[in-house]
Amino acid sequence: MTELAQNIVDGLGRGSIYALLALGIAVIFGVMHLLNFAHGELITITGYVAYAAFLRGASWFVIAPLVLGVAVVASMGIEQVAFRWVRGAPDFTLVLTSFGVHFVVEAAFLMYVSASVKNFNRPGWIADTVDAGGLSFEIFDLVVIGVTLVTLVLTSLLLQRTMFGLALRASAEDFDAARLMGVRSDRVIRGAFALSGALAGIAAIFWLMRAGQTTPGAGITPMLKGVLAALVGGLGSLRGAVIGGFALGLAEVLLRARLPDAIAGLTDGVVFLLIALLFIFRPGGFVTVSHAERV
Amino acid sequence: MLEIDGLTTRYGSISALRDASLTVGSGEVVGLIGPNGAGKTTLMGTIAGLLKPAAGSVRFEDRNVTGWAPDRMLRAGVALVPEHRRIFTDLSVVENLRLGGVTTPPRERSELLDEMVELFPSLEERWTTSAGYLSGGEAQQLAIARALMSRPRLLMMDEPSLGLAPVLVDVVFELIANLASRGRTLLVVEQNATRMLDVADRAYVLRSGEVVAEGTGDELLGQGDLFETFVGTGNG
Numbered sequence: 001m002t003e004l005a006q007n008i009v010d011g012l013g014r015g016s017i018y019a020l021l022a023l024g025i026a027v028i029f030g031v032m033h034l035l036n037f038a039h040g041e042l043i044t045i046t047g048y049v050a051y052a053a054f055l056r057g058a059s060w061f062v063i064a065p066l067v068l069g070v071a072v073v074a075s076m077g078i079e080q081v082a083f084r085w086v087r088g089a090p091d092f093t094l095v096l097t098s099f100g101v102h103f104v105v106e107a108a109f110l111m112y113v114s115a116s117v118k119n120f121n122r123p124g125w126i127a128d129t130v131d132a133g134g135l136s137f138e139i140f141d142l143v144v145i146g147v148t149l150v151t152l153v154l155t156s157l158l159l160q161r162t163m164f165g166l167a168l169r170a171s172a173e174d175f176d177a178a179r180l181m182g183v184r185s186d187r188v189i190r191g192a193f194a195l196s197g198a199l200a201g202i203a204a205i206f207w208l209m210r211a212g213q214t215t216p217g218a219g220i221t222p223m224l225k226g227v228l229a230a231l232v233g234g235l236g237s238l239r240g241a242v243i244g245g246f247a248l249g250l251a252e253v254l255l256r257a258r259l260p261d262a263i264a265g266l267t268d269g270v271v272f273l274l275i276a277l278l279f280i281f282r283p284g285g286f287v288t289v290s291h292a293e294r295v
Numbered sequence: 296m297l298e299i300d301g302l303t304t305r306y307g308s309i310s311a312l313r314d315a316s317l318t319v320g321s322g323e324v325v326g327l328i329g330p331n332g333a334g335k336t337t338l339m340g341t342i343a344g345l346l347k348p349a350a351g352s353v354r355f356e357d358r359n360v361t362g363w364a365p366d367r368m369l370r371a372g373v374a375l376v377p378e379h380r381r382i383f384t385d386l387s388v389v390e391n392l393r394l395g396g397v398t399t400p401p402r403e404r405s406e407l408l409d410e411m412v413e414l415f416p417s418l419e420e421r422w423t424t425s426a427g428y429l430s431g432g433e434a435q436q437l438a439i440a441r442a443l444m445s446r447p448r449l450l451m452m453d454e455p456s457l458g459l460a461p462v463l464v465d466v467v468f469e470l471i472a473n474l475a476s477r478g479r480t481l482l483v484v485e486q487n488a489t490r491m492l493d494v495a496d497r498a499y500v501l502r503s504g505e506v507v508a509e510g511t512g513d514e515l516l517g518q519g520d521l522f523e524t525f526v527g528t529g530n531g
Contacts (some may be wrong), residue, residue, distance in 0.1 A: 166386065166393060169383070169385055173386075178384075178394070179345075180343075180365045180374070180375050181366075181397055182366045182445055
């Protein structure tokens, strides 16, 4: 029982990061029909920014907001440089473009920075635990879950209460109809990338705190987790992306803890097996989206 | 107010609209009638900016607005109630209306919301309902109200009575007459030719992408056989 509770908190902590990444992917997919395989590059880029700041003696109190800001700027920059030219192109073109961005960013760091692992300090409190009712929880997990919940509430308010949110939701449903209402496609797409970047930035802070290092290929794993969570949740559904993220995090932690030692190393394989089963019974993921118009 | 001259729009190599010319004067209600595939929706889409014309020009209030994007056309004062309504089913009724007023200043927007309640009382009961749950008639009213939220000087409607039960078709035509009596400028595509001619000041007949006739209701109906040939049965 105690172990289960700890596993759940651990899984939710991990799932929080996946949820933030998946939500950012879902936001972009909603307005542009682009499955963004370059989303993880925001973690690669911010990883090097964190490393550079760390070399200059910055603490995480400085690095964290810096990572967030850089993620927003980088996300909008990638849109300007790469994705705006393929707006309205076939889905396959969009996916290939995002792969292109992924490889270009990776190659750029490889060529102009270094192929080796760059280490920086994790925050001092990262392994601290707090005891409650005979249970021991990592403070880090609790912080991640707390920050993520606040972020999700704020994002939800943004989407429900502001004109930008309305425009974004309407554009995701029917882009042309939104334009007929006077919604500026440029602004809503840029706004979507800014939002997606901010969500990725918050995820990046925690991802980097835990990793304590970065490499040119560091974006692949978070990208895969985010894309998987968005798919599991039902591509195009924002709520589904969040659910998918938490589900993926919980599944990973619980399986790793519960599987017999001999096959615990195959956790990822088992997770994929479960995802395959999910798609057999619910091909659209947890939350089925009926429209998802394209730009 | 609106002057279309020699407008041609192509889908690939097919010209869906050929050399179409028409005018709409301020305060006029103009009908666009014709059989399926006549190019009516293409014409509306081209004016609204959803489609790029291959040739010809669109002038609105003495400005050349040819090829302007939809959001720019809306800001210029032209709103389109698109075919099949295309209301946002993920948004509530009031959210649809607010979005329709995305270009209007916030204070004016709340005044307009009150106006819409007055004009479409049945929508108020469904205010916070997801627009996906509206009936066809309610959805059409919402689509029109949503377009009015931008205070357009020219309101275009594409097949507002399409897919509605006869009693609701009456509601739509009453609404058109109501808007006309308030001095609104309307350009309305309708398959329901005879009913459209009742409420319109003038109408254009489109066939195979070309404007083939123009006139008041009486003039067009007076052409008898010709009218039948152009519009099909002409009843309904």
